[in-house]
Amino acid sequence: MFSKVLVPIDLQQPRAASALLDVASRFVRDLRCSVHVMTVIPGYSMPIVAAYFPADAKATAKREVEAKLKAFAAKAMGDAKHTTSVSEGRRADEVLKAAKKRKVDMILVGGFSHGRIQDAVLGSVGTKVAQGAPCSVMVVRG
Numbered sequence: 001m002f003s004k005v006l007v008p009i010d011l012q013q014p015r016a017a018s019a020l021l022d023v024a025s026r027f028v029r030d031l032r033c034s035v036h037v038m039t040v041i042p043g044y045s046m047p048i049v050a051a052y053f054p055a056d057a058k059a060t061a062k063r064e065v066e067a068k069l070k071a072f073a074a075k076a077m078g079d080a081k082h083t084t085s086v087s088e089g090r091r092a093d094e095v096l097k098a099a100k101k102r103k104v105d106m107i108l109v110g111g112f113s114h115g116r117i118q119d120a121v122l123g124s125v126g127t128k129v130a131q132g133a134p135c136s137v138m139v140v141r142g
Helices: 014-031 057-077 091-102 116-122 125-132
Strands: 004-008 034-041 082-088 106-110 136-140
Touching: 004 014, 004 091, 014 034, 014 057, 014 106, 014 136, 034 057, 034 091, 057 082, 082 091, 091 106, 091 125, 106 125, 125 136
Parallel strands: 004 034, 004 106, 034 082, 106 136
Antiparallel strands: none
């Protein structure tokens, strides 16, 4: 069925992230899947923006987010085996890249709507992932 599962989470939304990781831990226990938990930090896509930050700001931020992700995932997943990573860029694009690179069978995404108007204006990472995914996508509501 499924052997490799990708779980992108937003550390700024701890309740939603915990709900996703709860489902992921059940996949590990019940289906013996390998789970990879990831988060995405914004990139400095414009040189003018990057110029306002110290040279080591990006590396420092990434290290701090990596530590937070590892701690959060360890607490939420309990003894369920998992790996973690932090990517930089646009969330949906980075999730799709990770899915292809890791050759996952399924991506778990959160279905936590902010309302129709905001979703229409801002778009939805989950929708973009579902539309472009090379594998099955499960939407976890909670």
